[in-house]
Amino acid sequence: MKEHVVKTLITEGEVEARIREVAAKINQDYSGKPLHMIGILKGSVPYMWSLARHLTMPLTMDFMSCSSYGGETKSSGIVRLNKDLDEPIEGKNILIVEDIIDSGHTLSYLKKLLEDRHPASVKLTTLLDKPSRRVVDDVTVDYSCFVIPDQFVVGYGLDYDQMYRNLPYIGYVEFV
Ligand code: IMP
Ligand code: MG
Numbered sequence: 001m002k003e004h005v006v007k008t009l010i011t012e013g014e015v016e017a018r019i020r021e022v023a024a025k026i027n028q029d030y031s032g033k034p035l036h037m038i039g040i041l042k043g044s045v046p047y048m049w050s051l052a053r054h055l056t057m058p059l060t061m062d063f064m065s066c067s068s069y070g071g072e073t074k075s076s077g078i079v080r081l082n083k084d085l086d087e088p089i090e091g092k093n094i095l096i097v098e099d100i101i102d103s104g105h106t107l108s109y110l111k112k113l114l115e116d117r118h119p120a121s122v123k124l125t126t127l128l129d130k131p132s133r134r135v136v137d138d139v140t141v142d143y144s145c146f147v148i149p150d151q152f153v154v155g156y157g158l159d160y161d162q163m164y165r166n167l168p169y170i171g172y173v174e175f176v
Contacts, residue, residue: 001161006154006171010146015127015156015170016050018145022125023054026095026143034058036092036119040110041065041083042165043099043157047127047145051097062087068105077135079109089119099157100128104136111139127156128170146170 026035035057039048041064052059065083094114101107107124114122125143132150154160155167164171 001163002175004160004173004175006164006167007174008169009148009151009153009172010170012169015145015168019047019050019127020054022143022145023051026051026125027054027056030057030093032057033093034060035095036087036089037061037095037097038085038089038114039063039097040099040106043159044097044127046157046165047099048097051125060087062089064110066106066110068103068109077103077105079106081113089114089117092119094119094122096122096124098124098126100130100153101126101139101141102130102133104134104139107139108136128153128158 035055037048037052037059039045039061048061052061062085063083064081064085066079066081068077068079096110098107111122123142124140126141127145129141129144129147130150131147151172152160153170153172154164155170157165159165160173
């Protein structure tokens with residue numbers, strides 16, 4: 001790990017307030033229909049919890065894990081599934097929960113994988129979106145909390161070499 005400092009980008013209060021707003025919109029859109037949330041491990045866990053506690057429809061959860069190969073900060077487009085879902089999703093309304101969408105490779109792969117299993121619908125929510133880094137054009141973000149510039153961010157589930165996932169705010173890494 002290179003020498004660095006973490007500076008605040010979005011405060012804990014700002015994150016919590018925005019997640020409440022997004023939850024209210026999701027509650028409105030689904031109007032009581034059951035929802036099956038799929039969290040992408042590990043980064044989505046804090047966001048998944050913060051969002052889920054404000055959702056009011058009948059809710060179930062499952063998790064999957066995948067990794068995309070490439071350099072440390074660049075995604076290659078080759079995605080590997082490390083842990084599949086525990087439950088079938090046929091006929092369910094799916095909400096994929098991500099920490100951040102960067103190149104879009106991970107989501108593009110996951111969406112295809114899930115759609116092949118014939119869910120009733122698939123939507124996507126992300127805590128952070130870096131649209132300036134997108135290299136695929138088939139990823140639609142239905143509910144995004146924050147659009148951020150091209151900075152390397154940590155906290156609220158996001159890591160730098162597995163560190164900082166526990167920070168209650170979103171920071172950016174500055175190398176010194
Ligand atoms: P994508 O396939 O390029 O969209 O990659 C998304 C994944 O890359 C995320 O789930 C994160 O694990 C990781 N990632 C992308 N940008 C950042 C960042 O700024 N901080 C920490 N992890 C990141
Ligand atoms: Mg990650």
